[in-house]
Amino acid sequence: MTAGTPKPLLPIAGRPFLDILIEEIARQGVRRFLLLAAFEADRIARFAAALPDRLGRRITVEVATEPAPAGTGGALAHARDRLDPVFFLFNGDSWFDQPLASLRAALARTPRALGVLALRRLSGAGRYGTVEMEGASVTAFRPAGGPQPGPCLVNAGVYLFRREMVSRCPAAGALEHDTLPGLAADGLLAGVSSDAYFIDIGVPEDYARAQHEIEARRRKPALFLDRDGVINEDRGYVATRDRFAFMPGAPEAIRDANEAGCYVFVVTNQAGIGHGYYGAADFHRLMDVIQDELLAVGGHIDDVRFCPDHPEAALEPYRRQSDWRKPAPGMILDLLRHWPVDAANSLMIGDRLSDIEAAAAAGIRGVLFQTGRLDDVLRPFLAGRPARLAGSAGGQP
Ligand SMILES: [Mg+2]
Known part of the structure; x- marks a missing residue:
């Protein structure tokens, strides 16, 4: 061969x-x-x-x-x-x-x-x-x-x-x-x-x-996360590092999910691109910064889907009804096609009802996150999953 x-x-x-x-x-x-x-x-x-x-x-x-x-x-x-x-x-x-x-x-x-x-x-x-x-x-x-x-x-x-x-x-x-x-x-x-x-x-x-x-x-469970209001404070159309601040417990929650052997995916509506407030390149640049800051604390995001479209977008190419824009489930379904996900044990966390509706339409359990720390909200879901890093990072055989 x-x-x-x-x-x-x-x-x-x-x-x-x-x-x-x-x-x-x-x-x-x-x-x-x-x-x-x-x-x-x-x-x-x-x-x-x-x-x-x-x-x-x-x-x-x-x-x-x-x-x-x-x-x-x-x-x-x-x-x-x-x-x-x-x-x-x-x-x-x-x-x-x-x-x-x-x-x-x-x-x-x-x-x-x-x-x-x-x-x-x-x-x-x-x-x-x-x-x-x-x-x-x-x-x-x-x-x-x-x-x-x-x-x-x-x-x-x-x-x-x-x-x-x-x-x-x-x-x-x-x-x-x-x-x-x-x-x-x-x-x-x-x-x-x-x-x-x-x-x-x-x-x-x-x-x-x-x-x-x-x-x-x-084949592993996945944690699907909305971005604005879940990973970072929702200050409205966040596109630069200076307006970005992690929500309490967000880096820890992502690292905990990584260590428990779950995929971590981001699914985020980004109509700010369609409205012309910032470009797709700005979005990617900020996601790279977020990834690098997570890597520094031992976490990572496995993959990202974003939807720049909006029915009333200022920019014509983005002015449409997209089946990727939550509450439609397109972004989640695309990730389920791409990765070998154990959907029955997966979870979506969002701060709006549209996040939960998108998850339900994709057959994924949804949890609303509006107060407290993200790692606290996630903990019951991870309980019982093996902490793969915990037993292996010490260097001892
Ligand atoms: Mg949100």
Whole structure:
């Protein structure tokens, strides 16, 4: 299967694997992607060019092509001028469903570390090499095939690095063999471990399982949130940071829902665009600011739908009756089509009756939020859902 197709582009339930992997990363607040390619790089470049439109996301996807295959470490060294000061690195042929917030938190806790490695707990190493930890630090790597009868940790191929680490990558070589052991020996590598779902499509049996398991693992309840009056104070047509203020408990509620394993979606009427008070670009810019402020406290918004239309919009292109404008359910239905949502256990929170009507029309339970803190309103809904981050962010196996 891989004779003419790069492994990350192999189909999983009808989509290239990399579609799913990038969507999983992007929903957690990553907006810029750089694919490190060697084999079939032209095909990767065509894939990258079409990806933002296909996913319907405002992401950029660039490709760095090595002049000659240089290994995982060499690929990183070659791309060094195109990396952000802090960047995630993912293997392109495996998926570890460990929240990226746990890696961000671990790097923030260890200012001396040049990187954080996501580790999967296993009952036995099998075909994998293993990783030793002391406290939150990775101390050593053990090659595959050693005696590992008991519980152990394996490298899941998900990293958060500071760009300085690239100076330790040779022009040709494997990150796993030539760079990570030295970082660990120097005490510069932290780790977070968990039992989160892991699959490596580079193994034929796992590839077969991936066809049904990945979508099943991604099926989760969703928290749909109105924006103005729920996430932020409704001061009327809020479009700039200076007029934006979080509602009490809103960042905490979003982070709590993330940690409980729920999608968090925003569905917001934005007739201010139709009336010409501000543009769609202003809306997106403010949503990016909100996302960045949430990331700083360990939360994120997975996806957003907005409706700029209004029956009496000042601007003609937006003057229409839209089935996306609440109380119509179009925005919620579009998200339900796009994401594998467990609708029966999902919830919409809004500050107006039109929010609740939109939810009901989409078959989603609705709750009105008009006083108090948003996290207090959400708490009964999350009770009993596993707190995935709570058990995994400490770095202890
Ligand atoms: Mg509102």
